Structures are given as structure tokens and as C-alpha cells.
Amino acid sequence: MADVNRGNRPLSPFMLGKYYRPQMTSISSILVRITGNALIAAAFLSVWWLLAAATGPEYFDFVNWLITSWIGDIVMFLSVWALWYHFGGGLRHLVWDAGRCLDVATSEKLGWAMLIGATIMTIITALVV
Template identity: 45%
Template sequence: MTRSPATHNRPLSPHLTIYRPPITMTTSILHRITGGALYFGTLLVAWWLTAAAGPQGYFDFVNGIFGSWFGRLVLLGYTWALMLHMLGGVRHFIWDTGAGLEKHTASKIAWATLVGSVLLTLAIWIAGYYVRGA
């Protein structure tokens, strides 16, 4: 049985190995992911605050977890997620005013969101270590 001419020369949809997602799509996906991550990270902050209100031994235990290399890595990720999500919200606020909706401008704002989140995260951690004296 032969194929009909209508289906013979159909174009194939681009696969992820061929298609490069635009930066605006990437930042939109990251904005959603960081929103979910912030929910769980805020539970960790609440745990730390609850431990601070409790006995000294329990606070030392929780503080020791957050002070370990893994705890600091989680806190670094939480800080980055917070900064990216915040800047993504600012990006959407700018778009809500009707500005920056052109493709080229939207891409520049999306790149600024990513770069700005990394720079703000580094600034917060450097300031934190400077204030702490470590």
C-alpha cells in the first residue's frame, strides 16, 4: 500500500535536539520552577525560625545543618531562586505596563533577569560573609 501524497512530504516537528528554546521561554519556565522551589525553601526558613524560638540545643542542631556544606548549597540555591523569581516578577511588571514587548527587547530583559539574579546572589553572599567575618 502506498502513502498518499498529502502525508508523504509533511514537515517534521523540530525535536529538542534541533530546536533551541528562546530565552524568554527559558526564563518563564525557570520562573515557575523557582516559585515552587521557594515554597519548600520558605519551609526551611520557617523551620530555622521555629528552632530559634525553641531550646538552644535544638537551634544548634538546625543551625548546624544549615551551616554544613550541603546546607549552604541549599541556601545558595534558595537565594538564587529568590533573586530570579523577584527579577522575573519585575520583568512581568514591565511587560504589564506595555513596555518591552518587542521580541528583541524582551530577549534583552530576559538575559538581564538571568545575569542580574546571579550577580545579586553573589553580592548577597559576599556581603553575608563580610558581615559575618568568615
């Protein structure tokens, strides 16, 4: 049977704003996807640096300067945060795949744990390296 109310309801939960209130579970899911794509950009920068090292000293000096500049430092710092956050998301999915922690309250706590844990681990990584 045709759905006569199709135009009167939101089409997607990702229509943030007046139709959908953001929750920690949805935000953490969206951030896992964003950090996964951001890690691709960090991988390309790393490969670019390695290819520049194989190309020649002049080109390597330029790429090395770019990656070790303040802009490169910010990009790499955020990439480390994305790596830790994405890692936490993978661990969370392993727990969910085992059929545990599927209730909303625990899922929200896991989302906060991912956010706080990624930040702490990024700071530790930056201090150690």
C-alpha cells in the same frame, strides 16, 4: 470541524527536543516558575529553623548545624539566587503589564538581564552578608 492532523503535531511548546527549540523567552519563563517553587522550600527551611529555636536547645543545635553546614550553605546560596531571579521576573512582568518591551528581541534581552542580574546580585549579597 475536526482537526485531522492532531496526531501529527506537537501538543505543547514544552516538548523540548526535536519538536521545539528552546528560546530565552521560554527558558526564562520556566525558570521563574521553578524559582518560585524553590523559594517555598527555602521558606520552609527558615520556618523550621525558627520552630527549632522555639522548641529547645538540643533540637535547635541540630537544625542550626544542618543549615550552617556546607549543604545548608549551598541551599541558601541557591535560594538567594532564586529570590533575585524571581524578583527580576516580577519586574519584567510589571514592564510587560505596562505594554512595553513586548517584542521578541527585547524580551530575550530582558531574559538575559534577569539571568546575569540575578547572578551579580547573588554574589554581591553573599559578599555583603
